[in-house]
Amino acid sequence: MSPRYPLPAARHPIADRFLADGQAIREAIERFGCPLHLVFPQVMAENTAALAAVLQRHGVPYDIFYAHKVNASAALLDQACGAGLGVDVTSAAELDRALAAGFGPDRIEATGPKSPAFIERIAALGVTANADDLWELDRLAAAAPTGTRVPVLLRLSGFASPAVPPSRFGIDLADADAALETVRRAPGLDLRGVAFHLDTADPAARVDALTESMAVVAAAHRKGLRPSVVDIGGGFRQRFVEDPEPFQRYARALAAADPGELAWPGHELGLRHSGAAAHKYANHRPATEVLERFLTAEIERRPVAEVLRECMLTLWIEPGKALVDHAGLTLAEVLYRKRAAGRELVVLDLSRNQITPADQEVLLDPVLVDGRGDPPDEGVFLAGRLCLESDLVSRRKVFLDAEPASGDVLAFANTAAYQMDLSASSAGGHPPPPKVAAVLNGDRFTFSADVPDDHQGS
Numbered sequence: 001m002s003p004r005y006p007l008p009a010a011r012h013p014i015a016d017r018f019l020a021d022g023q024a025i026r027e028a029i030e031r032f033g034c035p036l037h038l039v040f041p042q043v044m045a046e047n048t049a050a051l052a053a054v055l056q057r058h059g060v061p062y063d064i065f066y067a068h069k070v071n072a073s074a075a076l077l078d079q080a081c082g083a084g085l086g087v088d089v090t091s092a093a094e095l096d097r098a099l100a101a102g103f104g105p106d107r108i109e110a111t112g113p114k115s116p117a118f119i120e121r122i123a124a125l126g127v128t129a130n131a132d133d134l135w136e137l138d139r140l141a142a143a144a145p146t147g148t149r150v151p152v153l154l155r156l157s158g159f160a161s162p163a164v165p166p167s168r169f170g171i172d173l174a175d176a177d178a179a180l181e182t183v184r185r186a187p188g189l190d191l192r193g194v195a196f197h198l199d200t201a202d203p204a205a206r207v208d209a210l211t212e213s214m215a216v217v218a219a220a221h222r223k224g225l226r227p228s229v230v231d232i233g234g235g236f237r238q239r240f241v242e243d244p245e246p247f248q249r250y251a252r253a254l255a256a257a258d259p260g261e262l263a264w265p266g267h268e269l270g271l272r273h274s275g276a277a278a279h280k281y282a283n284h285r286p287a288t289e290v291l292e293r294f295l296t297a298e299i300e301r302r303p304v305a306e307v308l309r310e311c312m313l314t315l316w317i318e319p320g321k322a323l324v325d326h327a328g329l330t331l332a333e334v335l336y337r338k339r340a341a342g343r344e345l346v347v348l349d350l351s352r353n354q355i356t357p358a359d360q361e362v363l364l365d366p367v368l369v370d371g372r373g374d375p376p377d378e379g380v381f382l383a384g385r386l387c388l389e390s391d392l393v394s395r396r397k398v399f400l401d402a403e404p405a406s407g408d409v410l411a412f413a414n415t416a417a418y419q420m421d422l423s424a425s426s427a428g429g430h431p432p433p434p435k436v437a438a439v440l441n442g443d444r445f446t447f448s449a450d451v452p453d454d455h456q457g458s
C-alpha cells in the first residue's frame with residue numbers, strides 16, 4: 001500500500017446539509033440533470049455580512065461592489081442586489097444583467113478593458129467607469145452626453161513597491177499626471193477617485209499601493225479636482241481548507257517523490273518547486289482577515305482605517321471570490337473506472353474546462369456522494385469525457401473516502417468562484433452544466449433554475 005495524501009476540502013454547513021440529504025440530491029439531478037452546478041445564495045449573504053462587519057467595525061465609509069465576473073449566476077447577482085451591494089461589470093452583457101437584476105446606474109461600476117460600444121453605454125447611463133487607459137478617458141470624454149459628466153476612477157498601476165506584482169492593467173503612475181490633466185480639461189468627466197486591483201492577497205502590497213495612490217489623490221487636489229473614493233479592488237482570499245497541514249505534507253511529498261506517482265506524468269501542479277505555503281488551495285484564513293489586516297496596517301504610524309477617515313475618502317472594494325466563497329458546488333457522475341498508463345482512472349461525465357479555469361487545477365479531493373465502506377488504499381486520477389489527452393479533471397492523484405463505481409456521483413466543493421464559467425466551453429457538444437440555485441428553507445432545499453438572462457433560449 002502506498003502512502004495516502006488526501007486533501008480534504010473545507011465545506012460550509014449548507015453544503016454539508018445538502019450532501020447529507022440524498023433526497024435533495026436526487027431531486028436536483030432528476031430535475032436539472034448531471035453534471036450540475038449548484039449555487040447557494042444564503043452563503044453569499046453570510047460572506048457579504050462578514051466583510052461589511054469588518055468595515056463597519058473600523059468606522060470606514062465604504063461601498064462593496066460585487067465582481068460579477070466571478071460567476072454568471074443570476075441568483076447570486078440578485079442576492080448581491082438585494083443585500084444593497086453595488087456591482088462591478090466588465091462587459092455590455094454583464095451591464096445588461098446588472099440592470100435587469102435591479103441595480104441602478106449609480107450602483108454600477110465598469111472595470112477592465114472596454115470596447116467603444118461599451119463606453120457609449122457607460123457614458124449614456126452615467127455608470128462609474130474605472131478607466132484602464134488614457135484611451136478610455138478620451139473616449140469617455142467624447143461619449144459623455146452634453147451637459148452630463150461621467151464619473152471616472154483612474155485605475156493605477158506601475159507601483160514602485162516591489163511587494164506589488166506587475167500588472168498589465170491600469171494607467172502607469174508615470175502617466176497619472178496626464179490622466180489627471182485629461183479629466184481636468186474634459187467637461188464631460190468627473191473624477192470620482194483612484195483605483196487598483198492587485199493579483200495578491202498580501203496586505204503589505206495593498207498598503208504600499210494605497211500609499212502611492214494617495215499621492216495621486218493629493219496631486220488631483222492640487223489641480224482643483226475633488227476625488228472622494230479609493231477603490232482597492234478584490235483579491236480577498238477564499239478559504240479552501242480547514243487545516244493547511246495536509247497540503248504542506250502533500251507538497252513536500254511531491255517535491256521528494258517521483259511526481260508521476262502523485263501527479264499525472266508531465267505535470268508538477270506548480271507545487272514541486274514553489275511549495276504550498278502561498279497556494280490558493282492551501283489557504284485556511286478567511287477573507288475577513290485579509291481585510292482586517294489591511295485596515296489595521298499602518299501608514300506613517302497611523303492605521304489605514306484612520307488615514308482614510310481623516311482624508312474623508314470612501315473605501316470601495318470589489319470582491320468576487322470572497323463573496324461567493326463556499327456559495328456553490330458541482331456534481332458529476334462516474335462513467336466507469338479503468339486502468340491506463342499504469343494508473344487507476346475514474347472517468348467522469350464532465351469536462352475539465354467546466355470545473356476549472358484553464359490556467360488552474362482542481363486540487364482538492366471531491367466527495368463521493370453516499371459513499372460507504374473504508375477509504376480505498378489507492379488514489380485515483382479523474383479523467384474527463386473529451387477526446388483530448390489533456391482532459392483530465394484532476395492531474396493530481398485524488399484520495400476518495402470510498403470506492404467509486406459506475407453511476408456514483410462525485411461532489412466538488414466550493415466551485416462558485418470562476419470555476420463554473422471562466423473557461424467553460426461546449427467542446428465536443430457537451431454544453432456547460434446547468435446551474436441551479438439551492439435555498440435551504442427550514443430543513444428542506446428548494447431549487448430554481450439559474451441561468452443568466454442572455455443565455456435564455458439559446
Ligand SMILES: Cc1ncc(COP(=O)(O)O)c(C=O)c1O
Pocket residue numbers: 067070088111112197233234235236318319320321322
Ligand atoms: C478590477 C477587478 N476587480 C475585482 C476583481 C475580483 O477579484 P477577486 O475575485 O479576486 O476578488 C477582479 C478580478 O479579476 C478585477 O479584475
